[in-house]
Amino acid sequence: MGHLRTQIFEAVKARLVAIPRFSDPDKVVRGRKGAIKQEALPVLTLTWSDSNEIASVRPSSGPNGEDGYDRSLPLSIVVHLRDDDPEVEFDEICVEVESAMGAAIMLDGLVIEALLESERHYVNSQTGTSLCAGSINYRIAYKTLAVDPQQPAL
Structure with a gap:
């Protein structure tokens, strides 16, 4: 089944693949291994490598009083x-992605909430030219439960 984080990424990917312009294979990928062919653009890459996931202890999170973690991905x-x-x-x-994600803030019950935090279009700061x-x-x-990160906690 994989870490609950993997299940979350798969749920996000499913939402994004439902956008018509991103429905073809390899248009939405979690991480990429190589260069993207020009003719394939535009594409989306899902990642969490820009920042750490943080967690704090959540006492009595399981059905038998087990501890868990409140996580922020x-x-x-x-x-x-x-x-x-x-x-x-x-x-x-952005309009298409925000609409798809906004329609599923709890990602089918996997998460408490998925909230838009920021957006950025990258440009060369010296020339103002888009980096595309x-x-x-x-x-x-x-x-998640502390003893089983595959399972959501209460």
Whole structure:
């Protein structure tokens, strides 16, 4: 089954793949192993490598009084752009992603909430030229049992 974090990423991926422009294979991937072909753009990459997931103890989280963790997962949706007007393309994709994620704030009961935290379109700070990438960042609050991180806590 995998860590609850993996289940959360799969739930987010399912929401994003439902967006028509991202429905083809490899349009939404958790992490990438290599370069993206120009003709495949735009694509989305899911990651949490920009920041640490933090956790705090949650006493009596299981049905038998087991301890658990309150967790806060920083989930980034990296947007790889293609359009001649990347800033407008980024905004259009933000609308689609925010709509898909906003319709499922609890991700089918896996999480307490998935809240939009920030968005950023990346540009060369010296020239103002788009780097044809951006990120849509969410903070995912969820809870697990300490002895079994595959299971949500109460």
